[in-house]
Amino acid sequence: MKSKFFRFLSFAVVVAFLMPAMTNAQTGKTNFAGNWAFNQSKSDMGQPPQGGGQGGGMRMGGNFTAKQEANLLTVERTRTGQDGTTTTTTEKYTLDGKECVNTNPRGESKSTVTWSADGKTLTIVTTRTMNMNGESMQMKSTAIWTLTDANTLTVNTTSTTPNGDRVTKMVYDKK
Numbered sequence: 001m002k003s004k005f006f007r008f009l010s011f012a013v014v015v016a017f018l019m020p021a022m023t024n025a026q027t028g029k030t031n032f033a034g035n036w037a038f039n040q041s042k043s044d045m046g047q048p049p050q051g052g053g054q055g056g057g058m059r060m061g062g063n064f065t066a067k068q069e070a071n072l073l074t075v076e077r078t079r080t081g082q083d084g085t086t087t088t089t090t091e092k093y094t095l096d097g098k099e100c101v102n103t104n105p106r107g108e109s110k111s112t113v114t115w116s117a118d119g120k121t122l123t124i125v126t127t128r129t130m131n132m133n134g135e136s137m138q139m140k141s142t143a144i145w146t147l148t149d150a151n152t153l154t155v156n157t158t159s160t161t162p163n164g165d166r167v168t169k170m171v172y173d174k175k
Contacts, residue, residue, distance in 0.1 A: 029095075029119035030147050033068040036172035044169040064172075071095050073113070073122075093124060106130045121146050137162055150174070 064077040073093045080086050091102045093113045102109045109128040115121070122145040129138050141159040148154050151174040159166045 029115060030122070031068050032066050032073065032122065032145055032147070032153065034153075035063070035065050035175040036153055037063045037175050039171045039173050042171035046166050046168045063175075068095075095122075106132065107136075 062077055062079050064075055067074040067076075071094055073095055075091045075093070076088060078086060078088045089104055091109075091111075092100060093111055094100045095113055095115070097112060097114055099110055099112050102111065107128060107130040109126050111124055111126040114123050114125075116123070124141075124143045124145070126141050126143070127138060128141070129136060139159060139161045141157055143155050143157040146154050146156075148171075153172040153174070155168075155170045155172070157166075157168045157170070159168075
Protein backbone atom coordinates (compact mmCIF):
# COMPACT_ATOMS: atom_id res chain seq x y z
CA MET A 1 0.00 0.00 0.00
CA LYS A 2 2.82 2.43 0.88
CA SER A 3 4.50 1.64 -2.43
CA LYS A 4 1.45 2.79 -4.45
CA PHE A 5 1.14 5.92 -2.33
CA PHE A 6 4.80 6.88 -2.87
CA ARG A 7 4.54 6.18 -6.60
CA PHE A 8 1.45 8.40 -6.78
CA LEU A 9 3.15 11.10 -4.70
CA SER A 10 6.28 10.95 -6.89
CA PHE A 11 4.14 11.21 -10.02
CA ALA A 12 2.22 14.19 -8.59
CA VAL A 13 5.46 16.03 -7.72
CA VAL A 14 6.90 15.44 -11.22
CA VAL A 15 3.68 16.66 -12.88
CA ALA A 16 3.61 19.76 -10.64
CA PHE A 17 7.14 20.73 -11.73
CA LEU A 18 6.68 19.91 -15.41
CA MET A 19 3.24 21.47 -15.88
CA PRO A 20 4.46 25.08 -16.35
CA ALA A 21 7.08 23.95 -18.89
CA MET A 22 4.54 21.80 -20.71
CA THR A 23 2.04 24.67 -20.80
CA ASN A 24 4.68 27.02 -22.22
CA ALA A 25 5.66 24.44 -24.81
CA GLN A 26 2.02 23.89 -25.76
CA THR A 27 1.39 27.58 -26.31
CA GLY A 28 4.43 27.56 -28.59
CA LYS A 29 5.19 31.21 -27.94
CA THR A 30 8.74 32.50 -27.63
CA ASN A 31 9.81 33.73 -24.21
CA PHE A 32 11.78 36.98 -24.51
CA ALA A 33 12.63 37.20 -20.80
CA GLY A 34 16.23 37.94 -19.87
CA ASN A 35 18.90 40.55 -19.37
CA TRP A 36 19.82 41.88 -22.80
CA ALA A 37 23.02 43.75 -23.73
CA PHE A 38 23.02 45.92 -26.86
CA ASN A 39 25.48 44.64 -29.49
CA GLN A 40 26.42 47.70 -31.51
CA SER A 41 28.69 45.82 -33.92
CA LYS A 42 25.82 43.59 -35.12
CA SER A 43 23.23 46.38 -35.17
CA ASP A 44 22.29 48.79 -37.94
CA MET A 45 20.95 52.09 -36.63
CA GLY A 46 19.96 53.33 -40.09
CA GLN A 47 19.94 56.93 -41.20
CA PRO A 48 18.40 59.59 -38.98
CA PRO A 49 15.28 61.27 -40.38
CA GLN A 50 15.85 64.44 -42.38
CA GLY A 51 16.19 67.48 -40.14
CA GLY A 52 16.41 65.29 -37.06
CA GLY A 53 20.13 65.70 -36.39
CA GLN A 54 22.15 62.87 -34.85
CA GLY A 55 19.70 60.05 -34.29
CA GLY A 56 16.75 62.35 -34.90
CA GLY A 57 16.95 63.30 -31.24
CA MET A 58 16.24 59.70 -30.30
CA ARG A 59 18.61 57.63 -28.19
CA MET A 60 18.42 54.05 -29.31
CA GLY A 61 19.96 50.80 -28.22
CA GLY A 62 20.98 50.36 -24.61
CA ASN A 63 20.73 47.36 -22.33
CA PHE A 64 17.43 46.24 -20.85
CA THR A 65 15.74 43.57 -18.79
CA ALA A 66 12.61 41.83 -20.04
CA LYS A 67 10.25 39.85 -17.85
CA GLN A 68 7.55 37.80 -19.52
CA GLU A 69 4.59 36.33 -17.71
CA ALA A 70 1.49 34.68 -19.13
CA ASN A 71 -0.01 37.83 -20.65
CA LEU A 72 2.51 40.57 -19.81
CA LEU A 73 5.90 41.68 -21.12
CA THR A 74 7.71 44.16 -18.86
CA VAL A 75 10.74 46.00 -20.28
CA GLU A 76 12.98 47.95 -17.90
CA ARG A 77 15.73 50.18 -19.26
CA THR A 78 18.33 52.14 -17.30
CA ARG A 79 20.11 54.86 -19.24
CA THR A 80 22.65 57.51 -18.41
CA GLY A 81 21.94 60.89 -19.97
CA GLN A 82 24.46 63.29 -21.43
CA ASP A 83 24.41 65.18 -18.13
CA GLY A 84 25.38 62.01 -16.22
CA THR A 85 22.01 61.40 -14.58
CA THR A 86 20.64 57.87 -14.61
CA THR A 87 17.02 57.25 -15.56
CA THR A 88 15.11 53.99 -15.34
CA THR A 89 11.97 53.51 -17.41
CA THR A 90 9.54 50.62 -17.27
CA GLU A 91 7.14 49.74 -20.07
CA LYS A 92 4.45 47.09 -19.75
CA TYR A 93 2.86 45.44 -22.74
CA THR A 94 -0.15 43.13 -22.64
CA LEU A 95 0.32 40.15 -24.95
CA ASP A 96 -3.35 39.69 -25.84
CA GLY A 97 -3.70 42.28 -28.61
CA LYS A 98 -5.42 44.85 -26.38
CA GLU A 99 -4.10 48.41 -26.29
CA CYS A 100 -1.80 49.23 -23.37
CA VAL A 101 -0.68 52.68 -22.23
CA ASN A 102 2.74 53.65 -20.88
CA THR A 103 3.60 57.11 -19.57
CA ASN A 104 6.97 58.80 -19.10
CA PRO A 105 8.01 62.39 -18.33
CA ARG A 106 7.93 63.32 -22.03
CA GLY A 107 4.50 61.92 -22.79
CA GLU A 108 2.31 58.91 -23.32
CA SER A 109 2.53 55.91 -25.62
CA LYS A 110 -0.20 53.52 -26.69
CA SER A 111 0.84 50.10 -27.92
CA THR A 112 -0.75 47.00 -29.35
CA VAL A 113 1.15 43.71 -29.31
CA THR A 114 0.47 40.76 -31.62
CA TRP A 115 2.09 37.36 -32.05
CA SER A 116 2.98 35.85 -35.41
CA ALA A 117 0.95 32.79 -36.38
CA ASP A 118 3.79 30.49 -35.28
CA GLY A 119 4.29 32.33 -31.95
CA LYS A 120 7.95 33.03 -32.64
CA THR A 121 7.76 36.76 -33.42
CA LEU A 122 6.25 39.58 -31.42
CA THR A 123 5.14 42.81 -33.13
CA ILE A 124 4.71 45.94 -31.01
CA VAL A 125 2.95 48.85 -32.74
CA THR A 126 3.28 52.06 -30.72
CA THR A 127 1.93 55.56 -31.14
CA ARG A 128 3.83 57.96 -28.93
CA THR A 129 2.77 61.51 -28.16
CA MET A 130 5.72 63.56 -26.94
CA ASN A 131 5.87 67.06 -25.53
CA MET A 132 9.15 68.75 -26.36
CA ASN A 133 9.90 72.44 -25.96
CA GLY A 134 6.20 73.22 -25.53
CA GLU A 135 5.20 71.40 -28.71
CA SER A 136 3.33 68.13 -28.99
CA MET A 137 4.42 65.71 -31.67
CA GLN A 138 3.37 62.20 -32.53
CA MET A 139 5.56 59.31 -33.64
CA LYS A 140 4.57 55.82 -34.68
CA SER A 141 6.80 52.77 -34.55
CA THR A 142 6.55 49.11 -35.36
CA ALA A 143 9.06 46.90 -33.54
CA ILE A 144 9.39 43.23 -34.50
CA TRP A 145 11.08 41.06 -31.85
CA THR A 146 12.68 37.77 -32.93
CA LEU A 147 15.03 35.38 -31.16
CA THR A 148 17.56 34.46 -33.84
CA ASP A 149 18.96 31.90 -31.40
CA ALA A 150 18.61 31.23 -27.66
CA ASN A 151 21.06 34.04 -26.79
CA THR A 152 20.39 36.62 -29.52
CA LEU A 153 17.42 38.96 -29.79
CA THR A 154 16.88 41.04 -32.94
CA VAL A 155 14.49 44.00 -32.90
CA ASN A 156 13.69 45.45 -36.34
CA THR A 157 11.98 48.81 -35.95
CA THR A 158 10.40 51.21 -38.40
CA SER A 159 9.72 54.63 -36.86
CA THR A 160 7.65 57.34 -38.51
CA THR A 161 8.30 60.87 -37.24
CA PRO A 162 7.38 64.36 -38.46
CA ASN A 163 10.95 64.48 -39.88
CA GLY A 164 10.66 61.23 -41.84
CA ASP A 165 11.04 57.48 -41.41
CA ARG A 166 13.86 55.55 -39.80
CA VAL A 167 14.52 51.81 -40.04
CA THR A 168 16.80 50.16 -37.49
CA LYS A 169 17.99 46.68 -36.66
CA MET A 170 19.08 46.34 -33.04
CA VAL A 171 20.77 43.15 -31.89
CA TYR A 172 21.03 42.17 -28.21
CA ASP A 173 23.06 39.41 -26.54
CA LYS A 174 21.68 37.61 -23.51
CA LYS A 175 23.83 38.25 -20.45
